[in-house]
Amino acid sequence: MTESPHSVEPTRDGEAHRQAVASASARKEDHIRLAADQRREDPAVKGHNEFDDLEFLHHALGGIDNATVDLTAQVGDWTWSAPLYINGMTGGAETAMRVNRALAIAARELNLPMASGSVGIAIDDPATAASFRVIREENPDGFVMANIGAGRPADHGQRAVDLLEANALQLHLNAVQETVMPEGGRDFADWLRGVERTVAATDVPVIVKEVGFGLSRRTLQQLQEVGVQIADVSGLGGTNFARIESARGGNAFAYLGNFGQSAAACLLDAPVAFPTLLASGGVRHPLDAIKALALGARAVGVAGPFLLPALEGTPETLTDEIRSWLDQLRMLHAMLGAATPADLTNTDLLVRGRVREFATLRGIDVAALSDRSGARLQEER
Template identity: 55%
Template sequence: MSADRKDAHVRYATEQHRRHSGHNPFDDVSFVHHALAGIDRRDVCLTTRFGGITWPTPLYINAMTGGSPTTGAINRDLAIAARETGIAIATGSVSPYFADASVADTFRVMREENPDGFILANVNANATVEKARRAVDLLRADALQIHLNAIQETVMPEGDRSFAAWGPRIAQIAAGVDVPVIVKEVGFGLSRETLARLKETGVRVADVSGSGGTDFARIENDRRERPDYAYLDGWGQSTPACLLDAQGIGLPLLASGGVRHPLDVARALALGASAAGASGLFLRTVLDGGAPALTALLRSWTDQLTALMTALGARTPADLARCDVLVHGDLRAFCADRAIDTRRLATRSRTTDSRTTHHETIGGTR
């Protein structure tokens, strides 16, 4: 049952991304163009640091899959692309491994193909400390993701229906494992209030993972005999909305959900993220062309992000948080309702000097 579900998730997610077009919440964010802001490309460094973690590039392949022969092959290609580009990668939830140890290789292949890379293991918020440690050991993981997915579980026919223990479990895992703990949503976003609670639990980093990318409510609804939960399509806050909502919380942030191209990466960094990740587009690329296609795409993204930073005058990813940005449309309306002042973002380059750090600019701390 678990293997069938994982294969179905891949199928529905791929179909969803092939159909998706039109407006994306990231389109409500634009940079103010300063024609003399540019610097020399050789002065740009993509290294990003957050929560005691250092990555050579502010980009990562976010959690996707594992637990069946088909998804194991996908994980192999993802890991090869990560190895060839030096980009961090997260495995999908290892819950299938807890239920059936015979699927271990569908996850372990990531470390086998990427022995020196930065790999994040992934568990759900119901996991015990013992299971969290097993997940880290399985992959010799450098960090642990804990995913929050109450809406997905609600729509999933066989999903969990008990969520009250999630907060205490996260705190126990954060105190009980020897690697950094990163809590992420699965595409419905992390609100300011949720981020404040997560900070109290001892997690190092949060991945806001907002709406705009893969919609797991829709995927689980497609798996039902009748689409009873169609009204939940689009539930949650977008990734840009979550980043703006997080001002002043002081928890390092990652951004995933709806990231389509290097400009969206730059936008996410400008709104306070330390790195940006994607899943759906990378999955589709692997299914269409295997590891070579994804490797080429990741290299292209890295090259283009460097080019954008050069034009914007950002020597480091953190410097993008000093660039002037405008907030439009529905995102501006969200900010107004949540009492978020976006006007200062449009002129912050006038008052920010080289001594100001990334999260100080956004309103938090490193």
């Protein structure tokens, strides 16, 4: 979950600051409750999304031995045990402590990277830091990503990293959420320069991500120009913060519920030269993750599908759920004849529906994706 980078900054008035922090903590609880409600009730979250516009061309004799599949993923300079990570969800509230503990235990048991929710509230009020620190306490040797908002001062990124002894910093862009959030910030003019300053001021790699509205080709080009090497396109289709914040504010912005681009559209739109792309947003099951990898993502982040098991189950049931995802990812690789995640970029993919329309309007030729395996065979010959 995210928080306004402007709404809880310390002030000289101690009581006003305490009230602001209490309001931010209450907002975190609202985020968890409303996100969980979306998982239970909103058909837009579990129903059709633009990953369904992607279809693998089935080759009945193209499979390989499941035992030969190597899920190891290369993400920048890091080697991850699988092309899957637990994306940032929450922190700074009582419920968040329980959720983050369960997620961190699962990450530890399965050797998966994990991101925190936005650490801004803990920077403003150290009393809330325990709900973030539990991630590192439960997973002392794992790969952890701290998270902070792009509107924050540049040194807050390093402070978030230090709090979690993090291996990387997720810097989130959430202009749509801020616009809809009743107490949100409205000044986005300096965000690009802020990203550049944060990259320079942070001693671990910075991963820039959206919060569910997508990163366009132009945005990715701008990020690369200021030194960003890894980006999570985080597209439309999963937990929807426009709807969450609109519900908190009386639904005044309900019309922004479908604003933005999907992860599938963003991956197609991305500049070829961008160093490392990650994908999240609308990933409902392992097949969606496989499709994102086939479009060039190095790894896929999942949050929403793991929220209810973390919130309502036990760490063991959550771990079993994520282990099942990993088993299915391996089996889908074998079925598609891909020995590694990188090999999925040689699978044949049909693009239909809204994603095809998007590609046409953006001047992207998707026809070549339907015969990538044939082109690969020609090269090998």
